Amino acid sequence: MNEAILIAILVTVVGAATPILLAGLGELVVEKAGVLNLGVEGMMLVGAVTGFAVTTMTGATFIGIVAAGLAGAGASMIFGFLTLTLTANQVATGLALTIFGVGLSSLIGAGFVGQTVTVIGPLFPPALAEHEHLRILFGYDPVVYFSFAMTLVVAWFLRRTRAGLILRAVGENDASAHSIGYSVIGVRYMAVAFGGAMAGIGGCYYSLFLTPMWAERLTAGRGWIALALVVFAAWKPMRLLAGAYLFGVVMTLELHAKAAGFEYVPPEFLAAMPYLATIVVLALISLRKSVGAQAPACLGKPFKPST
Amino acid sequence: MSDGTTRRLDLKGITKAFPGVLANDDVSFSVAPGEIHALLGENGAGKSTLVKMIYGIMQPDAGEIRFDGELVHVASPKAARAMGVGMVFQHFSLFEPMTVLENIALGLDEAISYADLEARIRQVLKTYNLSLDPHRTVATLSVGERQRIEIVRALLLEPRLLIMDEPTSVLTPQEVAQLFDTLRALAARGCSILYISHKLHEIVELCHSATILRGGRVVAECDPRAESSRSMAEMMIGGALKEIEKAADRSFGVERFIVGGLSLEADDAFGTSLKDISFSVRAGEIFGVAGVAGNGQNELMLALSGERSVESAGAICIDGNPVGTLDAEKRRRYGLCAVPEERNGHGAVPGFSLSDNAILTARTRKNMVRLGVIDAGVAESYTNEVIGGFAVKTTGAKAPASSLSGGNLQKFIMGREIMQAPDVLVVSQPTWGVDAGAAAAIHQELVDLAARGSAIVVISQDLDELMAISDTMAVMNEGKLSRTLAVGEASVDEIGLLMGGVHGDPDATADYTGATHAA
Numbered sequence: 001m002n003e004a005i006l007i008a009i010l011v012t013v014v015g016a017a018t019p020i021l022l023a024g025l026g027e028l029v030v031e032k033a034g035v036l037n038l039g040v041e042g043m044m045l046v047g048a049v050t051g052f053a054v055t056t057m058t059g060a061t062f063i064g065i066v067a068a069g070l071a072g073a074g075a076s077m078i079f080g081f082l083t084l085t086l087t088a089n090q091v092a093t094g095l096a097l098t099i100f101g102v103g104l105s106s107l108i109g110a111g112f113v114g115q116t117v118t119v120i121g122p123l124f125p126p127a128l129a130e131h132e133h134l135r136i137l138f139g140y141d142p143v144v145y146f147s148f149a150m151t152l153v154v155a156w157f158l159r160r161t162r163a164g165l166i167l168r169a170v171g172e173n174d175a176s177a178h179s180i181g182y183s184v185i186g187v188r189y190m191a192v193a194f195g196g197a198m199a200g201i202g203g204c205y206y207s208l209f210l211t212p213m214w215a216e217r218l219t220a221g222r223g224w225i226a227l228a229l230v231v232f233a234a235w236k237p238m239r240l241l242a243g244a245y246l247f248g249v250v251m252t253l254e255l256h257a258k259a260a261g262f263e264y265v266p267p268e269f270l271a272a273m274p275y276l277a278t279i280v281v282l283a284l285i286s287l288r289k290s291v292g293a294q295a296p297a298c299l300g301k302p303f304k305p306s307t
Numbered sequence: 308m309s310d311g312t313t314r315r316l317d318l319k320g321i322t323k324a325f326p327g328v329l330a331n332d333d334v335s336f337s338v339a340p341g342e343i344h345a346l347l348g349e350n351g352a353g354k355s356t357l358v359k360m361i362y363g364i365m366q367p368d369a370g371e372i373r374f375d376g377e378l379v380h381v382a383s384p385k386a387a388r389a390m391g392v393g394m395v396f397q398h399f400s401l402f403e404p405m406t407v408l409e410n411i412a413l414g415l416d417e418a419i420s421y422a423d424l425e426a427r428i429r430q431v432l433k434t435y436n437l438s439l440d441p442h443r444t445v446a447t448l449s450v451g452e453r454q455r456i457e458i459v460r461a462l463l464l465e466p467r468l469l470i471m472d473e474p475t476s477v478l479t480p481q482e483v484a485q486l487f488d489t490l491r492a493l494a495a496r497g498c499s500i501l502y503i504s505h506k507l508h509e510i511v512e513l514c515h516s517a518t519i520l521r522g523g524r525v526v527a528e529c530d531p532r533a534e535s536s537r538s539m540a541e542m543m544i545g546g547a548l549k550e551i552e553k554a555a556d557r558s559f560g561v562e563r564f565i566v567g568g569l570s571l572e573a574d575d576a577f578g579t580s581l582k583d584i585s586f587s588v589r590a591g592e593i594f595g596v597a598g599v600a601g602n603g604q605n606e607l608m609l610a611l612s613g614e615r616s617v618e619s620a621g622a623i624c625i626d627g628n629p630v631g632t633l634d635a636e637k638r639r640r641y642g643l644c645a646v647p648e649e650r651n652g653h654g655a656v657p658g659f660s661l662s663d664n665a666i667l668t669a670r671t672r673k674n675m676v677r678l679g680v681i682d683a684g685v686a687e688s689y690t691n692e693v694i695g696g697f698a699v700k701t702t703g704a705k706a707p708a709s710s711l712s713g714g715n716l717q718k719f720i721m722g723r724e725i726m727q728a729p730d731v732l733v734v735s736q737p738t739w740g741v742d743a744g745a746a747a748a749i750h751q752e753l754v755d756l757a758a759r760g761s762a763i764v765v766i767s768q769d770l771d772e773l774m775a776i777s778d779t780m781a782v783m784n785e786g787k788l789s790r791t792l793a794v795g796e797a798s799v800d801e802i803g804l805l806m807g808g809v810h811g812d813p814d815a816t817a818d819y820t821g822a823t824h825a826a
Contacts, residue, residue, distance in 0.1 A: 162418040169402050169413050176400035179364065180414055181384035294404070 009256055010136055014144055015210055017248030019044070019202040019219075021147045023226035024233070024240050025154050026198025031230055032158060033191035034171035034298035038094025039079050041223025042101020043196050044203030047072040049105040051204025052214045053112055061119040065143065065204055072200020073193045075101060080192040084185050087302040102217060112214045119208045141209055143201070148241075150198070155237035167191060171296035174303040184303050199223065221275065228278040235296065250274050313376040315340045315499040316361070316468055321370035323356055329523050330356040334370070336518040336525060338468070343490065343500045345510045345531060348520035349543055349742035350714045354503050357520070358470050361501070362394045363387040375467070385416055393461030397473040397503075399453050403446040407456055410445055414460035431462050435489050450600050451482040458489065469493065470501045475509060479599050480770065480803035487513055505742065506771070507536035521545055544744045551750050551775060554758060559778070560590030563762040564643075564731045569622040569631075571610050579603040579786045581610060586781060586791055588731070588762035593753060595777030595794070596766040599806050603786040604735065604766050605648070611733045611764065612645035613638040625731055639671055642730030646720055648739065648766075650713060654720045657709035661701065662690040664708050665723055672727045689726070697722035698748065714741040721749050725756050732756060735766040750776050770802060782806055 023040050030037050050071035055064030079097045082088040122129035123145055128138035158164040170177045170187045178184050206218050225247055233240035254270040262270075317337040323330045331353045338344040348354045359365045361372065363381035372379055374390055381387050387394075401410055412424055419427075425441050432439055439455050448456075454474065461469055471490070475483045490500055490513065502514055510517060510531045517534075519527040519542045527542045540548045569584040581603050588594040598604055609615040611623065613635035620629035625641045635645065647653045655664045666686045670676050675686045690704035697718045701711055708716055717738070724732060737753065738746035753776055757763050767773050773780050774794060782789040782805035789805050 162412070165405075165409055165413060168405070172402045172404060173400070176402065177413075179384070179396065179400050181363075181388075181416075182413075297403070 005256075007133070007136060009252060011139060012252045012255065013245060013248040014140060015248075016251045017244040018144050018147045019205040019210070020222055020226045020229060020247060021241060021244035022143075022150065022202035022205065023199040023223060024229040024244060025147075025150055025237065026195035026202070027227060028230045028233070028235060028237060028240055029154060029158075029167070029198075030191050030195035031299055032171045032235060032296055033167050033188050034174055034296050034301065034303070035083065035188050035192055036090045036094065036300035037076065037079055037083075037097070037192060037195055038091060038227065039075070039097025039101065040195075040199050040226050041219060041221065042098035042104075043072040043075045043199035044206075044219045044223045044226075045101045045105035045217070046075045047200025047203030048207040048218050049109040049112070049214060050200070052117060052207035052212075053108060055119060055208060056112065056115060056117050059118075061208060064119075064208060065201060068200040068204035069197040070200070072198070072203065073196040075104075076192045076196025076199070077189075079196075080189050083302065084188050084192070087304055090300050090302065098223070105218075106216045109214045109216065113216075114213070116213055117208065119212060143205055143209065146201075151237050151241045158237065168296070171298055174298045174301070178303070178305050184305065188303075199226070202226070225274055225278055228282055231295075232281045234294075247274055247277065250277050312339070314338065314373070315342070315375060316501070317373035317376075318357075318361075319371045319373070321357065321360060321367045321372070323353075323360060323365065323367050331360075331367070332523040334520070334523070334525055336528065338499045338501060338516075340467070340499055341494050341497045342516060343494050343502055343514045345514040345517035346501055346503045346520065347507075347510065347517055347539060347543055349744060351712055351742075352520040352543070353523040354520055355472065356523075358394070358472060358501065358503065361387070361468075362392060362470060388416060388464055388466075391464070391467035392470065393464055393466030393468070394470040395454070395457040395461055395472065395474060399457055401445050401453055401456060403444075405445060406441070407439060407443055407445060407448075408441040410456055411441075411460045411463065415463065427463060428459060431459050435462065435492060437485075437489065451478050454478070454486075458486075462493070466498060468499045468501065470503075472503045473505065474502075475504060475506060479806045480799055481806075482599075483509070507539050507743075508771070510539065511536060519543055540743045543742075548743065549747050549751065551747070551754055553754055557591060557758065559592045560760065562587045563590050563626055564588040564764070565624045566611070567622060567624075568619070569610060569617060571606055571615065571617055573606055574615070578606060581606050582786045584788045586788060588764060590760045590762055591757050592779060593757050593763045593765060593777045594791075595773035595780035596764065596783055596788070597770055597773050597780055597802055597806060598768070598783035600768055602783045602806075604768075604783055606786070607783065607788075608645070608647060608733065608735045608766055611643075612647065613643070614647075636671065639668070644668070644672075644724040644727055644729035644732050646724050646732075646734040646737065648735040650716050650720060651709070655708040655716060658707055660705045660707055661694070661699075661711075661719060662687050662704040664719075665690045665693065665704075669723060669727050672729075693719060693722040693726055696726060697752070714745040717741050718745055718749065721752065725752055728759070729756075729761055731762045731764075733764045733766075736769075737765060737767065738769065738772060746772075770799060774799070 023044055027037065027040055047068035051064045051068030054067035055061050075097065079093055082093045083090045120141065122139055123142045124138040128134050158168060166182055167187055170182060170184050174184045203219055207214050211218065229240055229243045229247065232243045251274045254273055257270055258267055314337040319335045321331050321334040334357060346354050356365065360367045361381065363383045363386050372381060379390060402413065408421055408425060411428060428441055437455055437459065439452060439459060445453060474486060478486065494500055504510060511534065514531045517529050517531045518525055521543060526545065531539065537548060565587040567585045569581055571581040573580045579602055584607065586594065596604065596607065610617055613633055616634055617623065617631045620631040622631040624630065625643055628641055630638050630641050651657045666675050666681060669689060673685065673689050675682055687704045693699065694701060694704065699719045699722065700715050711719065721737060737749050741749065753763060765773065765777060777794050779791050779793055780797065781791045782802055784806060
């Protein structure tokens with residue numbers, strides 16, 4: 001395997017890891033607040049189609065990305081209203097959100113199928129971004145660097161800030177947080193909106209940078225991988241970063257094995273690898289009984305404040 | 308107030324209704340600066356609702372709250388704290404995976420740096436002579452230490468009124484004494500304390516005045532120093548308190564329940580392993596197991612009831628039959644029934660009807676199953692017997708367990724086991740959170756069951772309870788059981804010393820826990 005191929009693989013890994021890292025970070029914050037939103041896939045699709053549509057119409061990638069974030073947050077507010085205000089079952093509502101997102105994105109995207117879009121290039125000047133070796137570090141679009149920055153921001157927010165402390169408290173013991181006087185529902189709404197925005201931005205990474213075009217079910221189940229990543233990362237942002245890149249490698253190997261004419265295993269099996277890896281990882285984690293790796297105690301439980 | 312002195316807290320005509328029940332009905336009383344004021348009442352008398360309104364968790368439907376003479380509207384706990392009201396809850400508002408420092412930071416409304424906060428915490432700890440490590444994770448702390456977090460959290464705000472809701476239910480006598488010292492020091496600095504407790508002798512010892520609630524109304528005000536526990540209990544229940552009737556000339560029969568060399572590894576990181584536990588209980592005897600929570604009582608309960616079987620069959624014998632390796636259902640066939648500490652979710656399934664809950668443990672001994680099919684009629688008539696026999700307040704056998712108040716559900720669960728006429732009954736915390744009237748009824752039933760020849764083991768943190776009903780008792784500390792003491796010969800001080808506490812002086816307890824069992 002020569003050097004050029006290796007560099008090409010590395011660059012593809014970054015591309016594959018970025019959207020699931022973004023969506024995973026959002027879901028991590030949501031789950032830390034004690035909410036299980038299984039609608040990541042749906043929110044990513046809504047973000048993907050919105051980002052594509054807005055960028056096509058305005059010609060400005062940045063506006064498209066912001067719109068994708070807003071659209072994801074908007075979709076998450078449907079979930080928020082049903083589960084937080086109406087205390088509906090979070091699992092069922094999350095699944096419904098995914099189905100809704102698939103349908104809505106297909107509807108919105110019907111007029112955009114087959115179109116292409118021009119988006120902004122790498123963040124750094126060509127001397128760095130197109131350099132034979134340095135492009136490993138500098139050859140990416142701004143969203144990639146945004147995902148790294150957000151990893152650090154989320155880690156810092158949860159560990160170091162008072163707002164992060166309150167968010168974790170809400171996820172660990174909602175009744176206590178309420179009795180101390182924090183707005184459990186308010187904190188959870190904000191967390192869910194953040195999760196939606198991050199999923200939306202993660203979703204538009206497919207339609208704007210990876211493909212770049214719109215097709216139905218463009219995210220192809222990556223939202224589920226992002227969900228699994230959160231558990232894999234034991235709700236720790238830095239571990240989520242590592243996990244996203246690990247899955248990025250698995251997903252990329254499939255592509256490159258196909259391209260290299262690797263025929264010993266059926267391509268369907270290779271395509272299933274990331275999902276198989278997800279199941280294996282989740283099974284292994286559930287076997288491990290370490291205190292540090294425990295889910296937030298109130299994860300998925302509806303909260304009804306006493307009045 | 309008309310006498311010219313400003314009252315710290317002055318309530319007038321506080322009324323609060325919930326659907327179907329008037330929780331507080333025209334409640335008025337006042338607390339002076341530096342006064343320790345007791346709020347007494349049975350479960351459901353409206354104490355919790357009342358303090359929740361003072362602390363801003365709920366809003367009254369009618370009535371006024373005055374604080375230092377000013378009419379206030381307490382919109383939220385935050386507003387209450389800003390005003391100078393602190394509260395220590397019965398159920399701690401703690402976050403287990405977080406540190407003491409983080410927990411205290413969460414209780415403060417202002418954001419201050421951890422370094423400054425730690426300095427302030429250490430200052431409070433020093434002022435009130437309390438010990439607590441700010442960097443420990445809450446999950447690793449004893450109940451007494453957890454309560455100290457809540458107290459420090461409240462004290463940091465320099466409150467002018469501190470509300471304590473059932474603060475001593477989980478503490479050792481020594482910890483209670485230490486808590487009282489802290490509260491007295493606080494009162495001496497001018498802080499008023501509103502003290503809620505079921506333990507009337509503590510009220511007598513600590514409080515300057517008392518307001519007694521029954522059915523949401525103030526029924527009496529008194530000076531506890533001039534009253535007895537008994538007279539206050541009677542004011543609470545509105546009638547004469549029944550004495551536990553124990554035959555003076557009772558005698559014990561053969562050893563029915565023998566535990567020898569019982570050891571069991573804890574199955575989680577925070578549990579306590581049992582180490583070589585031996586005791587025996589005779590027919591007609593009530594054997595009490597005292598100790599501070601977390602010293603292996605949970606594991607002992609699991610091992611005795613059969614929820615966790617042990618390796619050696621002979622470690623637990625019922626009437627000579629080794630049952631150590633059997634599960635709970637098989638042990639029931641040998642006549643062993645059990646009542647765990649946790650009512651909801653362990654002793655009963657909250658979403659099941661009382662009748663279904665009866666089937667869960669009484670199906671074998673009460674022949675509720677024929678050829679694998681449940682006989683609903685038998686189950687229902689047994690459930691009704693329990694409801695009648697134990698005066699359980701409920702709408703009937705079909706009512707879900709979750710619809711019963713804690714005390715009523717406990718009466719039902721106790722009744723369900725006792726009316727199966729077990730040869731051996733093992734109960735944990737039989738009157739936890741149960742009011743004086745119901746507790747007396749449960750105690751009497753236990754004594755009566757023993758009088759009919761059963762052997763009973765009562766695991767409890769409430770020393771008064773064990774002293775009142777047990778014939779013999781022993782103390783658990785760090786997974787070991789002390790020698791057996793005859794009740795009457797053991798003093799509270801001696802037992803308190805045996806209880807030691809999680810961070811007690813090991814030398815002080817070694818003499819007792821090291822002593823071999825002598826039944």
